[in-house]
Structure formats: C-alpha cells, structure tokens
Amino acid sequence: MIGYGFMGAAHSQGWRVAPRFFDLPAxxxxxxIVGRDPDGVTAAAQKWxxxxxxxxWREVIARDDIDIVDIVTPGDTHAEIAIAALDAGKHVMCEKPLANSVAEAQAMTDAADRAAARGVRAMVGFTYRRVPAATLARDLVAAGRIGQIRQVRASYRQDWLSDAEAPLTWRLQKDRAGSGALGDIGAHAVDLSEFITGLRLQSVSGILDTIVAERPLLGEGIGLSGTAAAERGEVTVDDVAVFSGRYGSADGSYAPLGTFEASRFATGRKNALSIEVSGSLGAVAFDLERMNELEFFDATLPATEQGFRTIIVTEPDHPYIRAWWPAGHTLGYEHGFSHQVVDFVSAIAEGTQPRPSFADGLHVQRVLDAVERSSAAGSSWIPIPN
Structure with a gap:
C-alpha cells in the first residue's frame, strides 16, 4: 500500500479484517506500506x-513478491504510480477520484487496458457502493421494484471546512487535489447515483463556488508547518458544487434528470451522502449518516398502505451481511473497505474485471471536468464524452 494517511488507515483495516470474516479465494x-517519512510510515506499519x-514506491513495485498495489496517496500522484504498477504486472486498486485530470485518467485507463490483456486487474475505490444498504438499493432498482426511473436527487454534505481559520491543507490546493468538494465528495455522489440506477450521465450544467478564499498556511501537505498563523494562502479549489445532470436512457424511453450538491460547508452535516431515486412504481432513499437503513416506497400498494418504510439492512440475505454479525447488529464505516477487498481479491482470483473499473473512474472524471467547464461557461450544458 502506497500512502498511510486517513485512507491508509481505512484500507489497512479492510485488508486486515476481510480475510478473517470472508472465505476469500486467495x-x-x-x-x-510505503510513505515518504521514514518514522511516520514505520509507525503506521507497526500500528496497522x-x-x-x-x-x-518504485523499488516496491519492482519486487517479485508484490502482486497487488493499493494507492491511497493524494490525487496528483495517482497516475504515475498506477501506470508504473500496471506496466510492472501488478494488480492495482486506486482511491477516488481516479486522477486530477481527464488526461491522467485516460492514461491510467489505457494502462489498465494494456494490463488486462495480460490478466492484470485494476479497480477504483468508490467504497460506498459496498455499503450493504446502498447495494440493496441497486438490487431493488435492477429488479424493477421502483419501475421506470424518473428522477434522481443526490448530495454529499460535510462541514469540516466551515471554520474559516481551518488551515490550508493539500485538499485545498488544485495542483494536488485536482478539485475541491466536487472531486473529493461530489465524485461519490455521481458514482453512487450511476451504480444504483444503472444509468450514466450524458450532460451536466453546474456552478462551483469558493466560500473562503484564503486560509492560514498551516497543516499537512504544503511544507509550511510552523509558519506564523498570520500568513495566509489562496484556496484554489471549490468549497461547494451544485449541478444538474441528464442521464442516458437504458431503453430509449425517458432520460431522467438528476440534481447534485457537494459541500464541505454544510454546517451540522458530518458525512451526509444521500441519494433518492424516484420511479413509476416506487422509490428508494439512502443516507450514509444512517448507513444501516434503506427507505423503500412501494407505489403498487393500496393508497391506505402506502408510505416510505425503513428496511434495517442487517439480515443474512442482505448484501455482504452473512459474513458478519447476527441480524440487528449494525455495521460501520470501515466495513465497506473490507467488502472492497473481498470483491477485488475475488475478481483477481476469478480472472474477471472488478468494478468500478478504471474506465468507470475515467467516466466520473469526465463528469467532474464537464461540471467545472460548465461553471466557467456560465452554467451552460456540457455533454460528457463516451
């Protein structure tokens, strides 16, 4: 694993726990574990x-005893590491968003295609697909339980930047992060909406805004630790993104609209990834802050019996649940990373393409790029290339 910060801890938990609860084929x-600071990465190795x-990392991916490379570094390093690892014959898991630009994501996808011809697999880490309640929502939609999809509403709201004096970390620098709320959390909303509906966005119209333009030059990632708090630097990414999108139609019928919001200034919202899909026969609604629950509305029932009902997604027949605890014993944030390991290792062992693929990650990158270009062009509608 290359990187050892927040995502390093989450991925380490996934790698450590998955083989102990699931019967993996390998x-x-x-x-x-790889990192630039010798003391820091050594401590992380011992801890996790x-x-x-x-x-x-170059020496590590050249080793014959390494089969998989897991990339959890900032976005500006994804392309170089992933392409080198794939060309070296290593299976690659890479955190989202896939890259900092469409060009980088395209180069990574091309490398994944070359590697796939040799049986080498690549996957991007959109972990929320693997929250059991979100996967159940996808299953219900795919089974036709809500009928024809008519509208999608998705948002990802956090408030960790609402303090204007919070320091200027790498996530607020475009050259390192690629974008702000749009790529950091909006990418999850885009991917989850497409995963649950089975549809792909074809065009978008949106606007980006930066609420706090300057922040103290303190914190990780900018090499200025210890700088006087009075010194400030420019925030070069968005704090909030609001956009609409038109999905393609699966069967030539109605192509539904989706509305999206990504904000790191939503005061009081800590990790509120929510999505609601409305259809001709019903609806599903999911909120990550209530991650063991799925709301389901069945419009085929008599009017006297209609209403959203809450499914507690902890039964053995629910996605991924059988390997864990008795019914009613809820799961947490970290379990999605174990499910990610299960699906990735299983695909490698079976010789199949894990999803989401680098091509899926490239598509999301194109959506993000189109939103950014739309904002720059006065919120005009921008088509998304196939």
Whole structure:
C-alpha cells in the first residue's frame, strides 16, 4: 500500500479484517506500506499490521513478491504510480477520484487496458457502493421494484471546512487535489447515483463556488508547518458544487434528470451522502449518516398502505451481511473497505474485471471536468464524452 494517511488507515483495516470474516479465494498478505517519512510510515506499519515499511514506491513495485498495489496517496500522484504498477504486472486498486485530470485518467485507463490483456486487474475505490444498504438499493432498482426511473436527487454534505481559520491543507490546493468538494465528495455522489440506477450521465450544467478564499498556511501537505498563523494562502479549489445532470436512457424511453450538491460547508452535516431515486412504481432513499437503513416506497400498494418504510439492512440475505454479525447488529464505516477487498481479491482470483473499473473512474472524471467547464461557461450544458 502506497500512502498511510486517513485512507491508509481505512484500507489497512479492510485488508486486515476481510480475510478473517470472508472465505476469500486467495489470501492477501499485508507485505509492505510505503510513505515518504521514514518514522511516520514505520509507525503506521507497526500500528496497522504491515510486515515492513519502505520509502521508495518504485523499488516496491519492482519486487517479485508484490502482486497487488493499493494507492491511497493524494490525487496528483495517482497516475504515475498506477501506470508504473500496471506496466510492472501488478494488480492495482486506486482511491477516488481516479486522477486530477481527464488526461491522467485516460492514461491510467489505457494502462489498465494494456494490463488486462495480460490478466492484470485494476479497480477504483468508490467504497460506498459496498455499503450493504446502498447495494440493496441497486438490487431493488435492477429488479424493477421502483419501475421506470424518473428522477434522481443526490448530495454529499460535510462541514469540516466551515471554520474559516481551518488551515490550508493539500485538499485545498488544485495542483494536488485536482478539485475541491466536487472531486473529493461530489465524485461519490455521481458514482453512487450511476451504480444504483444503472444509468450514466450524458450532460451536466453546474456552478462551483469558493466560500473562503484564503486560509492560514498551516497543516499537512504544503511544507509550511510552523509558519506564523498570520500568513495566509489562496484556496484554489471549490468549497461547494451544485449541478444538474441528464442521464442516458437504458431503453430509449425517458432520460431522467438528476440534481447534485457537494459541500464541505454544510454546517451540522458530518458525512451526509444521500441519494433518492424516484420511479413509476416506487422509490428508494439512502443516507450514509444512517448507513444501516434503506427507505423503500412501494407505489403498487393500496393508497391506505402506502408510505416510505425503513428496511434495517442487517439480515443474512442482505448484501455482504452473512459474513458478519447476527441480524440487528449494525455495521460501520470501515466495513465497506473490507467488502472492497473481498470483491477485488475475488475478481483477481476469478480472472474477471472488478468494478468500478478504471474506465468507470475515467467516466466520473469526465463528469467532474464537464461540471467545472460548465461553471466557467456560465452554467451552460456540457455533454460528457463516451
């Protein structure tokens, strides 16, 4: 695994726990974790159970005993590491968004295509697909339980930047993060909407805004630790993104609209990824802050019996649940990363393409790019290339 910050902890938990609860077709070994700071990465290896630590990712991917490379670094490093790892014959899991630009994502997808011809697999880490309630929503929609899809509403709201004096970290620098709320959390809303509906966005119209334009030059990722708090730097990414999208039609019928919001200034919202899909026969609604629940509306019932009902997604027959605890014993944020490991390792063992693929990640990158271009052009509608 290359990187050891917040996502490093989450992915480490996934790699460590998945083989102990699920019967995997192959057993992963947590061989080496890589980071630039020798002391920091050594501490991470000891804390999370990696066999060794290293500081040079190029040396690690050249090793014959490494089969999988998991990339959890900032977005500006994804392309170089992933392409090198794939060309070296390593299976690659890469955190979202896939890259910082469409060009980088395209190069990564091309590398994944080359590698696939040799049986080497690549997957992008849109983990929320693997929250059992979100997967159940996809299953209900695919089974036709809500009928023809008519409208989608999706948002991802957090408030961790609402303090104007919070420091200027790498996530607020375009050259490192690619974009702000749009790519950091809006990408999840886009991917989850397409995963649940089975439809792809074809065009978008949106606007981006930066609420706090300057922040103190303190914190990780900018090499200025210890700088006086009075010194400030420019925020070069968006704080909030609001956009609409038109999906393609699966069968030539109505092509539904979707509305999206991504904000890191939604005061009081800590990790509120929510999506509601309305159809001709019913609706489903999911909120990550209530991640063990799925709301389901059945419009085929008599009017006297209609109303959203809450499904507690903890039964053995629900997605992924059988491997965990007795019914009613809820799961948490970290479990999605174990499910991600299960699906990735299983696909490698079976010789199949894991999803979401790098091509799926490239599509989301094109959506993000189109939203940014739409905002720059006065919210005009921008088509998304296939």
């Amino acid at each position: 057993q992963p070994s947590m061989s080496v 159970g990696w066999e060794e630590a290293a500081t040079d």
